[in-house]
Amino acid sequence: xxxxxxxxxxxxxxxxxxxxxxxxxxxxxxxxxxxxxxxxxxxxxxxxxxxxxxxxxxxxxxxxxxxxxxxxxxxxxx
Numbered sequence: 001x002x003x004x005x006x007x008x009x010x011x012x013x014x015x016x017x018x019x020x021x022x023x024x025x026x027x028x029x030x031x032x033x034x035x036x037x038x039x040x041x042x043x044x045x046x047x048x049x050x051x052x053x054x055x056x057x058x059x060x061x062x063x064x065x066x067x068x069x070x071x072x073x074x075x076x077x078x
Contacts, residue, residue: 002061006034008052023047036063 009019009030016030023030023044032038040048049056 001036001039002063003033003036004059005030005048008054008059009034022051 009016014022016034017027020027020030025044029038029040033040045056045060048059052059
């Protein structure tokens with residue numbers, strides 16, 4: 001999942017360790033989220049959104065090539 005976490009953290013001049021401490025997670029978790037190797041749990045995503053005073057959708061964006069924003073298209077019925 002794409003995200004703006006590195007940019008948001010840098011805007012506040014926070015290290016990965018400082019952000020990890022605020023979220024009560026490891027620095028490795030912050031690094032994995034920033035590099036897209038780990039998608040945070042929903043509670044952690046909400047914690048991030050609250051910390052940055054943003055909506056989750058303003059931080060995270062699904063990587064999807066079908067143009068639907070990550071939501072599978074339903075076939076037309078009937």
